[in-house]
Amino acid sequence: MPELIAEDDLAAVSTLRASVMRLARRLRHQQVEHSLSSAEIQVLGRLERAGHATPTELARAEDVQPPSMTRIIAMLEDKGLVRREPHPQDRRQVVVTATEPAAQILAESRRMRDAWLAGLIEEVTEEEWAAVRAAVPVLERIASCAPRARR
Amino acid sequence: MPELIAEDDLAAVSTLRASVMRLARRLRHQQVEHSLSSAEIQVLGRLERAGHATPTELARAEDVQPPSMTRIIAMLEDKGLVRREPHPQDRRQVVVTATEPAAQILAESRRMRDAWLAGLIEEVTEEEWAAVRAAVPVLERIASCAPRARR
DNA sequence: TATTGTTATACTCTATAACTATA
DNA sequence: TATAGTTATAGAGTATAACAATA
Numbered sequence: 001m002p003e004l005i006a007e008d009d010l011a012a013v014s015t016l017r018a019s020v021m022r023l024a025r026r027l028r029h030q031q032v033e034h035s036l037s038s039a040e041i042q043v044l045g046r047l048e049r050a051g052h053a054t055p056t057e058l059a060r061a062e063d064v065q066p067p068s069m070t071r072i073i074a075m076l077e078d079k080g081l082v083r084r085e086p087h088p089q090d091r092r093q094v095v096v097t098a099t100e101p102a103a104q105i106l107a108e109s110r111r112m113r114d115a116w117l118a119g120l121i122e123e124v125t126e127e128e129w130a131a132v133r134a135a136v137p138v139l140e141r142i143a144s145c146a147p148r149a150r151r
Numbered sequence: 152m153p154e155l156i157a158e159d160d161l162a163a164v165s166t167l168r169a170s171v172m173r174l175a176r177r178l179r180h181q182q183v184e185h186s187l188s189s190a191e192i193q194v195l196g197r198l199e200r201a202g203h204a205t206p207t208e209l210a211r212a213e214d215v216q217p218p219s220m221t222r223i224i225a226m227l228e229d230k231g232l233v234r235r236e237p238h239p240q241d242r243r244q245v246v247v248t249a250t251e252p253a254a255q256i257l258a259e260s261r262r263m264r265d266a267w268l269a270g271l272i273e274e275v276t277e278e279e280w281a282a283v284r285a286a287v288p289v290l291e292r293i294a295s296c297a298p299r300a301r302r
Numbered sequence: 303t304a305t306t307g308t309t310a311t312a313c314t315c316t317a318t319a320a321c322t323a324t325a
Numbered sequence: 326t327a328t329a330g331t332t333a334t335a336g337a338g339t340a341t342a343a344c345a346a347t348a
Binding site: 009010012013014015016017018019020021022023024025026027028038042045062063110113114117118120121123124128129131132133134135136137138139140141142143144145 | 160161163164165166167168169170171172173174175176177178179189193196214261264265268269271272274275279280282283284285286287288289290291292293294295296
């Protein structure tokens with residue numbers, strides 16, 4: 001990106017922000033998986049990808065405060081979806097791991113929300129969908145990159 | 152979009168969903184400034200575009216229940232950002248209008264979150280940004296289109 | 303003394319149910 | 326009888342502050 005952002009780049013950023021906010025709100029509503037909150041599913045997904053993590057790592061990764069993560073983990077543990085184990089070296093820390101039922105629930109939850117989003121996407125043309133597809137990997141990078149990182 | 156969705160279309164949908172959710176969460180955090188909630192800013196923005204609207208119209212447009220919209224409007228009225236006036240024909244209805252200070256606050260709020268998002272986007276290449284730009288109008292349509300509408 | 307995690311507490315946002323007033 | 330809006334109340338989710346255990 002250029003250092004100086006053009007006028008209609010700004011407009012695109014603004015529209016992107018508004019659309020992302022709105023889509024996310026509707027996706028959150030779509031999460032008919034009654035027993036699991038959005039944050040719980042995010043954490044479960046992260047644990048599935050990473051294998052295991054400590055509460056502090058999870059809190060940083062999910063942009064929530066440690067006490068909030070404690071609560072999320074407690075909920076997941078109550079539902080039998082994660083295990084909390086002592087860290088082998090550092091006894092202050094806790095290692096959180098997803099259990100096998102978690103994988104099934106995660107897959108089902110993703111399937112439902114993907115289906116909802118796919119339903120929306122059916123309304124666009126082939127070319128429009130091609131444009132979105134091309135942008136998806138970039139959006140993924142933007143969504144997961146650190147905001148403080150300056151060149 | 153084709154009726155039958157291919158395997159990697161599904162993967163793209165899934166990644167899109169996850170990225171949108173994550174970006175939105177981080178954008179929400181970015182808006183700590185004005186003591187205006189995400190929903191309040193959304194409503195204000197909609198009023199600015201539409202000129203005026205009734206609480207029920209706003210509730211439907213923002214996917215919240217009427218009592219929630221009552222509260223959002225009350226907050227905005229307390230802050231002097233909207234006016235509530237009786238509907239000229241139907242005395243059951245209320246017409247909500249944004250005041251002049253709202254425009255300034257709205258512009259400032261957008262500027263801050265746009266700047267944050269633009270900061271993230273500075274990290275991508277020209278080609279990547281071009282891909283996102285091409286997708287923005289489509290995402291906007293997807294975000295605002297009715298999910299029930301079947302062809 | 304710093305760090306990891308937790309508990310206690312309060313706040314924000316939203317929803318459901320019940321009510322008022324118009325139509 | 327139906328609709329627009331509100332009030333009352335409850336629930337989910339998160340944050341800050343204070344604390345315990347360990348490094």
